[in-house]
Amino acid sequence: MQTIVPDSVPLSLAAPSTPKKSGRAHYYPSVTDEQWNDWKWQFRNRVTTLDELAKFLPIPAGEWDMKRSVLKDFRMGITPYYLSLVDADDKDDPILKQVGPTVEEYVYRDLGEEDPLGEENYSPVPGITHRYPDRVLMVISNSCAIYCRYCTRKRIMYEDAVPDIEIDRMVEYIAKTPAVRDVVVSGGDPLTYGTKKLESILSKLRAIPHLEIIRIGSRVPVSLPQRIDDELIEMLQKYHPLWINVHFNHPSELTPDAAKACDKLLRAGIPLNNQAVLLRGVNDDLATIKGLLHGLMKMRVRPYYLYQCDQIRGGEHFRTSIQKGIEIMEGLRGHTSGLAIPTYVIDGPGGGGKIPVGPNYLLHYDPKKKKAILRNFQGRIFEYSEPQGRAALVAKANRLTKDGEVKPTAGPKSRTNGANGHANGNGNGHADGKAVVGKSGWVHRGHSREERLSAATDKTPKA
């Protein structure tokens, strides 16, 4: 049979000589649809040991001991779905790098911090971080569908659930702190809980009158999209206003399954914001980040933050220079839709909060002369003059009046000393016709609205 290749499809893509070693058919050929689409099956069948991983992807003989040692420090978890995104032929695969233990993690095991953001220092009760005045972080779970090797909260990742009594104390803290109007429910991953358990927590939070917004931080739409089932959707939409922060890092994660999961959440009225992390060897180039952002936009997921990787212990090899992040941001502004551009932030080590960084477009600013020198995305230079201020406008207006440029008028005949006490009837002029500056900053010259309208009518071409 003849194969028809559309003109627009590169031949290399249309007819690969050897099929890619990835996908469900490659890794899990005998798994049924029923199993594959069941999030609990996916969760139970996560790859958690080196022996299991080696059945799918070869581990060089010299790396076993180092990787074993790494896993004693920080567990591994890879859902079959997420593993299916790995290209087995690519030794630098960006998906595997995020979740598979590496030699670098062993080599750099002593660099970095256990708690790089000092979350424990801002914790009034276990599980709560109260760093910003009106919002708190609430860590309700110690487990995730996948374990990202660069995770900032490696220190809490155990499979034991957070005890209910601890969660109740977190809710109590929020209830007795009226300043808190926004909570980020995170972990671990809250969506790894069963729907009933999650609902019991959300319902308690929603009962707090001063709590306006509930946000959930979850990587499940990326790592276990099967979890976004109808039962979960039905439950979540009872607790609006509810937002979800997702965490896609690479275009290869933007699969039809992930898009479907996001679509379900969005149709339930839950806005989705993406928080990506800039990771060396995974997404630290403009083309990859652009592909990610454009793909997110197509899925209606708003690119929210691009994080500089935290100084987490064992994560040194993931960190890029700040210059690299700035270069990427420079390549975005003006070169793609503003809506697609996230804020590039560094989380202040030890608890400084998010600090935005980026290219400098304001080259010079002179507050005395009220001038700014700016550059645009093409490097062209522009001078912007700031408004002169109210005092200068009043002075100029009075000078114009004195010079006779502004003709004194008696104001409107019909509304002298109207209800607002101003002779000209518009609240801005004076009975002597002197020009003044109105609230809007425009110079009014003592003409009434009727006079201006009549002048405008006179200028209208006659039919």
Ligand code: SF4
């Ligand atoms: S899913 Fe999030 S919380 Fe869990 S390991 Fe990855 S980055 Fe950490």
